[in-house]
Amino acid sequence: MVVATCIAVIWAIRVVPKIGMHLHVDEGERGAFAFSVATLLMLVLLVAYNQAGGIFLQYDYYFYYFVPYFVLCVASVFIGANTRQLGPIAVTIFLAMIIAAAVSRVDGVPWLYAEPTNFRLSMLLASGVGVCAVALTTGLNKQRWLIFVTGALVVGATLLQRPSIMGADLWQHTLAGTHREKYAEMREAMSFLTKQHFTDVPLFWIDSRETPEMVASYSPAYMFCGFNSFPTVNPDIWFRPGRSFDAGDDIVLVSGRRHIEYEAKVGFRSLGVTAQETAKDVIPYPGGKYDVIVYHVTARDAAPLFKGFLQPTSPTPGAKTIQDVYSANDAAPSAESLTVPQRRQVVGPLWILISVGNIPSDVSVSVMNEAGTETLYQATIKPGAPRTVVVPIQLLDKPGNIVMRASNVNVMRDIRIYRIEVRSLRAD
Helix, strand or coil: CHHHHHHHHHHHHHHHHHHHCCCCCCHHHHHHHHHHHHHHHHHHHHHHHHHCCCCCCCCHHHHHHHHHHHHHHHHHHHCCCCHHHCHHHHHHHHHHHHHHHHHCCHHHCHHHHCCCHHHHHHHHHHHHHHHHHHHHCCCHHHCHHHHHHHHHHHHHHHHHCCCCCCHHHHHCEECCEEHHHHHHHHHHHHHHHHCCCCCCCCEEEECCCCCCHHHHHCHHHHCCCCCEECCCCCHHHHCCCCCCCCCCCEEEEEECCCCHHHHHHHHHHHCCEEEEEEEEEEEEECCEEEEEEEEEEEEECCCCCCCCCCCCCCCCCCCEEECCCCCHHHCEECCCEEEECCCCCCCCCEEEEEEEECECCCEEEEEEECCCCCEEEEEEECCECCEEEEEEECCCCCEEEEEEEECCHHHHHCCEEEEEEEEECCCC
16 A cells, blocks of 8 residues: 555656646656556555455455556556557567466476575565666666566566465365365355454464365454464464453354364363354365354453463362263273273363272273373372272363273273263363
8 A cells, every 4th residue: 555655646746747737748657647546546445345344365465465566567667668669569478478477387497486596586586676667767768678678577576476376276176176166165254254243353263283274364364464273372472462362352263173162162261261152154165164153252261271281180179070971881891901981072171080999909090082092191090999080181182981901901800980070160
């Protein structure tokens, strides 16, 4: 907006006085003045559209905000010059080269896009275009070679500085469909979000592992590039502006997890806030779907607890029982172990209380993760009278089966599990 305003003002200062004094205005000046004013008006309308709730995606920026400046850069080739001097053939060749550079594949010339080559060449070409543009507006426009040099630099800049997943790349097929299809999916989600009438810019909590990669573009659609990762939040950036959740904030959670609502409750509680769901939409994509859920933060109750901070090994006051997670009647003994399967999914932080008896020798107790690929907790029960073992499950961990083992396989037949109780500060 600032650049477009400056360009329009410069040409207004040069052209308007001549018009007022009925002096001759060069065709190049008249065209540059008209185009710069039109570009400024277009940007003003786009900003007004955005403020009125219009839909903007990350890649829309390249179309609506990058292209006008690029066209001004191209137009600077002809600023103050008589375009008829170039001839129709030269202009046609220039336009063809611009189109070829814009739609070319990134992997066509891979070394151009490797760092630091891309950065150095981009800076060199941008500087060259700037020098030529200044020269063309200060009396050197009679030099035809300078016009061609500027045109060549602009073509090179177009080839180097192109938005990713644009041009020919937009139609490349991936496992999740074409990028064009992804773009359409994102517009569907943005259409849902524009109906929410947020009073302020919403904050985004995005599950990058369980959703397509392009969902990271939702936050830039609101002129804000940062977002928190779900379910774990980076404590190093939590206290930066626009990252922490406070009372009155609207949070947009994007995730493809099966039990996202439950995990969201745990996540909000771990961050010390109370939030209510206000709207939800399901966005399908080839091979799956993900949820876009809007929450409104009603209160901040406590300091945040980030994953990695160990909770107490005993249930805290106020912990409630979660029903039907495990049952002692489901215990399945074998020659080497005794396994209690999980009946339904729960998410930490929580405590599992296992009451056992008749332990003649040391027995190890392990709580596996939901997939059975990792041990979340392991302890040893010593021989003695019946006792209760408390297993703390940390923030956002998902417990699975409970497995008991003993060095003496005969011991496994004698072990008795009287009760298994799961407690959490949130019983739902």
